[in-house]
Amino acid sequence: MDRRAVLLSGLALAGAGLAGAGLDPSTASAAPGGPPGATPPGDPTAAPTAAPTTDPAAPGGPTLPREWLPAPTGPWPVGTLSTRLVDHARRDPYAPGQRWRELMVQAWYPAATAHGPRAAYLAPKAVAHLETGLGVPAGSLAQLRPYARTGAPPARTGCPVVLFSHGWGGGRTNATTVAEDLASHGYLVVAVDHTYDADAVEFPGGRLETSRLPAEPTAADDTLNIGVRVADLRFVADWCARWPVADVTRLGVLGHSMGGSAAADWMLRDRRVRCGVNLDGAFFGTRAPEAGLDRPFLLATADWDHDTWPLFRARHRGWGRHLVLAGSGHYSQVDPPWFVEPAGLADLWPADLFAVLFGTIAPARSSRAARTYLRAYFDLWLRGRPTDLFDGPTVGFPEVEVRWRTGRPHPAFGDGGRVAPGRRALAGRSAAADR
Template sequence: MLTRRSLLLGAGGAASLAAFPAPAAATGREPLWLPRTTGGHPVATHSFPVVDRSRTDPFAERPGPRELMVQLWFPATGHSAGRGTAAYTHLRTAAVLERSWGVQKGSLARIRTGVRTARRPHRRPTLILVSHGRGATRALTTALAAELASHGHLVAAVDHTHDAAAVRFPDGRLILGNLPSAPDDWDAQDRLETGVRAADLRTVVDALALRRLAPPRIGLLGHSMGGAAAAEAMRQDRRFAAGLDLDGGLFGTPVPDTGLDRPFLLLTSSPDHETWARWRASHHGWGRHLHLAGGGHLSATDLAGYAEPLGLRQSWPAPVWQEFFGTLAPDRATEAVRAHTVAFFGRFLAGRPAPLLDGPSQRFPEIEFRWSRGHSA
């Protein structure tokens, strides 16, 4: 069973749970490809900064407006197909993650996205915002964002500045994460962080609306603490039509006690948690709690697929490895998470049939239905 704190942590937070030895020896230099997308569209990507001058960043060392980086993923058609291949993440951000994880410098340069760069996304009928785990970065949900884009969605992955392990801006600044690892009052810290993240998501929608890229059907997808942010943003803003929480405890938000009146899916690797139990008792919209048997807290991220080739098994203590990657094969975890995520947003944003959400399937015996409310049809 994951601890309360584990349910807020992303990959960077996981690294802080133990003191690692010296970086493991590289296990190879061959390219590591992210899983191929399964939708009918090739995918392109574009990143840009967003500034919210109406808010003062509570985490910055000097007072100033809240600044974010956003990465769009979208179907690449015609003039938006792009020519260059997108890097997995910037070299300076990669260096921060590599040091944190205890792997050789340059390891993340091996990862290949198979995605093109472009600057002119088309407006789509659906939009999905992605919020990363505490101490992680937007890069760690690249494969899932690209998968959703391949099925026709516009996807916007947000780097929550000062929360993310590192955020690089176009002017060259690299802002490192600075949130406390052991605050005196976790409840107050949860409320602060979740509130800031929820406001970040609303800011990004406002920015996309100015670019005429915000359609009426908007979804939220969050991993770990990003799941709590997704729930809180839905509670605050009715522009968000559906939300999906990937193994995130619902901390810092009243949603466990108020529920939501719109579709919300919990897809978790921990069997249960008290905030999820309270949410199930209060939720009054369509809802599901699906459990990924054998999964770990990071099974829904890209890291599960390349952790072993990069040598993390040698760097991370066995109990930490078990907690965050579980026993399920990474390719099975990826396939199950992607299929149910695509089904959920296809159903509630695009009106597509989603029989996968009706009950257990022979295709994915790893997915256990722990709780259901409402029908998918």
């Protein structure tokens, strides 16, 4: 059985996937082609509305210990909002009777205050759906507590933008730990629920749309999936372009698993995207490995090698790196390791499958490595900040191997483009510096 089959079997065992979908009560929609400078629905410079909060200690609910996600490391507090967007320019191939494509998106941004309610990790119906699929007690996942504040006003405008595309059957909250950390350093991070691909998307009013993905996808299924995802990302980037908080001239994309294929494919089709990242994803449904990319791209994976990666590396024409995190699993660089053990999955799933999915490395360690390297990468290509983290092994992260490297340093750096040590470039920042 190949690795994709193993991963899909893990998703099936989880009852259609490790995923989540938050909710904001906003019912606004966004049509493409709006007037320049228009305030998009859900713009935090207007009046951000609160995502729901779920308190596991509330009357009538289970009493469970709260599981805090790792705290953001930057100087800014973090705000978040979610909103519904409607692309009236295209039909949804997964919902033939619907005349438009409907999405939920969530944004994290540097906030002017740390006051206000903490956002819930998942919306109520999405929580119930995921807990049922995982076979864990009701209320188990309500204990997850992000740090972002709903309703917090934004601290600034003109933030560099990173869009996130989740994995097959995943959800937009899957990389909350990364999103909150980047936002605390001055980024706007916008994650997309790819409707009918995501495990569960809860829309305003409580309507829940679940995944319609095939259990055994064909090449045609993959091509359709990536095409839909790329169209979603382009639409959301257009929406961001009308938002004062966003500077889409500094635009990057981050994808996990199938989202990594979408990230590469979007870069192939859209010159606005300066740089991309693929977190542990083989390349399915995209021509990117054959065509090659000419802009910076980072592969960050567990210790395995898919047959699409050597071709991608051989055809890549820009700066590129392949980092391998020892002891990691498919989900180690995103959120699930933070809730699978509190939810009791380590005792419910076969040990070998659990290791493939979640690894043997401690979640705190894998999260620290992922957030440090991703921030350094986007700082390098969206802010022009030099670092030597990608040159080879470091004392701080001996478990990270640079398996492949190619391309010149950032043109702003001159010959070599290094600072020594690279870790100094990641420390001692002030809020004013994170621009």
